[in-house]
Amino acid sequence: MITWIKGGDVIDPRLGTQKKLDILISKGRIEKLFTPGSFQPPGGGDIKTVDASGMFVTPGLIDMHVHFREPGEEYKETIASGSTAAAAGGFTAVACMPNTNPVNDSRSVTEFVLERARKANVVRVYPVAAISKGQKGESLTEFGDLKQAGAVAVSDDGRPVTSSELMRRAIEYARFFQLPVISHCQDLSLSSEGVMHEGSISTRLGLRGIPAATEEIMVVRDILLAKLTGYPVHIAHVSTEGSVTFIRQAKEEGIPVTAETAPHYFSLDHTAVIGYDTNAKMNPPLREPKDVDAIKRGLSEGVIDVIATDHAPHSPLEKDVEFDKASFGIIGLETALPLTLALVREGVMDLPGAIAKLSHNPAAILNTKGGVIEEGKEADLTIIDFSKEYVFTEERIKSKSHNSPFIGVKMKGMAVLTMVKGRIVWESNELNPGS
């Protein structure tokens, strides 16, 4: 079967361009890209047309930071439910962090994750393996075996590596296998029992604070380790002005470091916690307006390479409790795109630039496929209605968990069709109804 995507504006994030192009897809690959009218596809029955006029067609979005709770906490999210949420959010690939139960620190867990993803058969699922056995921060996992099993990167996300020596050795050792190292930067001794950003709001609410320095100390450490080892470190979920400053400086000095932030860090600040809303509790915490501004500047100037969701599903068991007892994290797959498009409207980035941070850049960092629209490449595509307005309601949520601070919020822009290897994995009924 041939799919013909007609009349869309095709975004090429690598070249930073936007062009009216039709796309012919056959056997899962992009067979032809052509100016509308310049080519007449062969007639006949077995051709499906998708009318993308008025829409943007982009490389399939890639989220390099999600938590699907399988194995261990399937009541929060499974690889199947998470994959469906990803597709509905416009994502064609996700990288799953290893803090499951058991931790993904072995070939068997990595293979299990891939097997579940194959069964779900929705989006591409890339396992990220743990840096240390059991994420205990004591000894390295078998990077080579994990890579052969299908892991695309290593990270002790959620339980960061405290020992600077272990982190140094992890980065050095990862180089041999060309595995990216992703670091969750948090000085655990400084964040201590903190539950929100330390500042005027934590003082007002009587909640224990997590100072910005908690993150920045480790950002600086990992930058210095990248310099020491000469091998890249990718800094996860940057939330503070200081982190942006240090990463900018490192990049200027030519230190191999890349960085991501999450949509909530440029959409909300610590005032969202007022009222003790546990859906405003995440780690790192929502920061101050000046940090939000710095994150936007970092995105605009290319200091921050990637937008990733840190999609962290939790059930009411973990969230409908006292604030300090609630688990950290929010779901993000289904709100990342409209929140990012809001920055495009604000003028922080142009659309190709924003799409690069959601597709091309994470693919480059993870050394995976995707992030481009080219003849001959596998057809991972997202069709975006830039102007569609709607309220993000609980009923829309495809994730098994509903822990989002954006419920009830007016959104603009959505993925109306998501395609993986030429197969449609998500199609909104809001895409040109009747066509």
Add this chain to the structure above:
Amino acid sequence: MYTFNHKDLLGIDQLSVGDINMILDTADAFLEISSRDIKKVPTLRGKSIINFFYEPSTITKASFEMAAKRLSADTLSLSANESSMAKGETLIDTAQNLQAMNPDIIVLRHPSSGAPHFLAKHLEAGVINAGDGMHEHPSQALLDLFTIRKKKGRIKGLRVVIIGDIAHSRVAGSDIRALKKMGAEVTVSGPPTMIPTDVASLGTQVVLDPVRALKNKDVIMMLRIQLERQSGILFPSLREYSNFFGLNKELLKGAKKDVIIMHPGPINRGVEITGDVADGPFSVILDQVSNGVAIRMALLYLLIGGE
């Protein structure tokens, strides 16, 4: 006539100056009942009040219970070690179970900041915050205002210094808000490790050294040092704390001649305050306790006895 229109008392922020004046005036009227031979009026007959204390408390718990009984309400006091929390029940389940018994008021003390707000969202019964984590303890601040007003005749324009562990104190949290709201000037003092981040956002001045901080103040409020905070991280030892931040006769020489000394209790004699000062002529610590019953009677009355 002024009406008091609240279902819950979660914190000082929700109260207007008019609300606070009304609470203090109502407490004034109730104060007399406690001095009667028969210390009971039928005002809240048939109402039920649950005192739910997830943390140990003597004075506050006794004060709320006494207040309810003097108004003829039925009271039930639960504490953490005898509650189902010890059996692992969640706060929301506990709330729903209590609601099913249809009480009029739940007085909650809880180690988590915001727990009363959480409970109030899920309950039809009124909720009184009797201390939540490091956040607020509004009835304490109200009884402090009441005590100051009785002793000084006014609150507006007075200079108050609060000395001690400001960062972890819900008493300070409520007192700062209440005093500011009523027009007093507030200074906080204590070791820098115990001064909250961005304390200026609360509208207070900071003078770390108590020697300087208490000069020209009309009111000195001492805070209790929680002995469980003796990890050696916030301050090295009780001995050093008491030497540099404790209130003693020597330090008091620098204070105004008509100063009053307050403390939310229970005091650690010889730590934040010496026994002679606590028992001395400037101390109004026991008045605070007596006034506390009247304030809590006023709160119960205004929340559920008004109709």
